[in-house]
């Protein structure tokens with residue numbers, strides 16, 4: 001009898017692969033375990049076992065695996081099913097989902113680059129293999145897994161590397177790139193084995209002969225009793241006044257266990273017993289409605305105005321699920337996942353909370369993964385960004401998707417280009433769990449599902465604690481310019497309000513949806529605008545750094561002194577960004593502290609947090625920022641929000657422009673006056689009578705919805721039509737033009753649907769690759785599965801055309 005396993009490789013190939021195993025391996029291996037497998041002539045990959053069988057493949061002679069990497073599955077059946085759904089719905093390979101889903105350290109392959117961790121290593125403690133690898137890393141800053149195979153002279157190197165990774169002897173190259181290295185703190189705890197009373201007495205008995213060790217264990221207990229939180233090695237040694245050697249002896253005997261946490265995560269004290277939440281009457285009503293809603297539908301939308309106290313409702317609801325011993329996933333857009341929010345949840349749930357952030361290191365991600373695998377008490381509630389969807393939940397009861405309207409829930413690149421809210425709803429179904437979507441400005445898609453009765457709706461129209469919604473004033477800057485009432489980009493009205501607010505020691509947020517100093521540099525003589533040499537965009541002017549920068553590829557050049565086209569020195573800047581707002585403010589309010597939050601100032605792991613915390617602590621009086629400011633941040637002392645130019649939000653070439661403008665403006669406005677003090681919002685615009693601005697002014701979400709949904713219907717856009725966008729790229733303009741036209745024509749022929757394109761996008765070249773797009777519009781009534789199959793067939797035949805093979809393309813289902 002022959003023994004085979006079917007595996008998925010972390011690659012963009014549609015099929016699974018068959019490998020041969022021995023009878024013993026066949027008995028041992030389980031679905032969801034990883035195996036190291038050879039692939040091609042020289043490659044090694046980490047693959048995931050999908051099934052076991054006895055069927056010899058017809059087309060190829062299967063290779064043997066190198067080895068089994070796990071002693072228990074690290075991926076469960078529900079995950080595999082969910083990933084299969086994602087692959088099929090978003091038209092990518094299961095391998096691509098697998099690759100994205102697992103922390104990189106879990107999927108080592110021959111090309112994975114490893115580096116020394118730079119942590120101190122005690123050479124006496126490492127094993128021979130490890131020693132050789134560390135030695136190689138002393139001579140080279142990094143090596144690949146393939147190099148390790150050569151160094152050790154064997155193919156079976158992944159377990160050694162996995163172990164070294166988890167012991168932090170090595171790290172993956174990608175982590176090195178991160179400029180901010182979280183400080184790691186060494187902790188100790190008693191081995192789980194001694195958690196029960198009997199084993200503990202036994203232990204103390206044994207240690208009777210090792211006085212110092214016994215003493216240390218006792219001191220540990222005393223410290224736990226006072227501290228009620230994880231015990232760091234440093235604290236323990238200080239408290240007990242015992243040497244490190246004693247501790248080491250206990251670790252060697254596996255009585256104590258050491259572990260590392262990065263410093264930002266250690267504040268997860270035990271639950272704060274005094275912290276209780278009393279819902280207001282309106283919150284209580286909403287809470288009850290949500291629970292009732294769940295009796296009729298798996299998905300409920302909580303539409304609550306900004307600062308209505310949605311988070312408190314989530315917390316109360318989450319509590320009920322964990323009391324029933326269910327797991328809860330709390331999904332947030334990246335930026336909203338700040339210490340503020342984590343703190344609120346951990347105050348309430350203590351160390352039952354795990355956080356999953358894309359900026360966490362590989363090891364931290366693996367740690368959360370393992371907690372879930374063990375169904376740990378510390379992962380009852382997982383707060384995370386969109387990729388937290390891929391964690392090994394086994395028993396989900398509830399998924400909360402906060403700020404569900406946020407476009408960043410949709411992954412753009414690489415595949416899978418999934419929408420986390422939508423994928424969450426599918427995941428919940430697979431767990432028989434409920435989904436609560438929350439937003440002050442729901443997406444049209446979600447609200448549409450409400451009107452169709454697919455989702456339940458619960459509304460909260462008042463802010464918590466009698467705080468009133470801010471007063472919004474539109475300022476017509478066309479008129480202000482005409483009357484010369486502008487100082488730089490500030491109208492007299494905005495300036496007066498800023499002055500008043502600052503005089504009361506309250507804070508101000510100013511929103512401008514562009515970064516840099518100005519959008520571009522223009523020659524006043526000939527009109528020449530400097531462009532990026534590799535992309536089809538003008539360069540953004542940065543005054544402070546005195547350079548021009550490409551926002552697509554990062555190219556920079558010094559600001560020219562004269563025009564490169566006509567030599568004129570009459571150069572002027574056009575448009576304005578956050579840097580310029582900041583500079584004008586500094587001149588207008590020289591004695592005030594101004595902060596800035598945009599992509600340029602928030603690099604690094606805790607870039608956002610640093611600025612948010614500083615503003616919260618009132619280290620700045622005014623914070624200038626881009627749309628980053630709009631995402632669920634809470635600043636009690638902000639009473640004025642100014643929007644410098646609403647028009648560039650409205651004038652986006654995108655069918656969602658008005659919806660997005662409404663959401664952004666309402667959300668930014670919602671940052672004003674969140675405590676007792678009434679907030680004020682000033683929106684500067686050239687078009688004060690624009691419908692969308694009027695809807696923001698009167699807080700008329702339903703009005704916005706009705707107007708926009710009507711347009712969506714007329715112009716064949718979501719939610720009436722699903723969009724599939726195919727983006728093609730090539731360095732050769734002619735080849736791309738020809739290839740995309742070929743694809744368009746065949747799609748058009750095969751599909752009885754609107755196919756648009758092939759279009760040159762507004763930015764038609766990035767990093768020297770030309771771009772064309774094709775858009776397919778599929779009415780929701782049409783059979784989506786069949787349509788996708790047809791599209792896939794067309795793509796396959798495209799792949800088969802020799803001269804187009806080098807054209808790269810990406811398929812984006814439910815393009816955003």
Ligand code: ADP
Pocket residue numbers: 277278279280283304305306307308309310311312464634674
């Ligand atoms: P939202 O998420 O709806 O914008 P939050 O949940 O952040 O609003 O609530 C706004 C503010 O009101 C927060 O400072 C929050 O702590 C406070 N708050 C809301 N509900 C309660 C409650 N039931 N008890 C105490 N404070 C509350």
Ligand code: ZN
Pocket residue numbers: 523524525526527528563564565566567568
């Ligand atoms: Zn010129």
Ligand code: ZN
Pocket residue numbers: 532533534535550551552553554555767
């Ligand atoms: Zn560029």
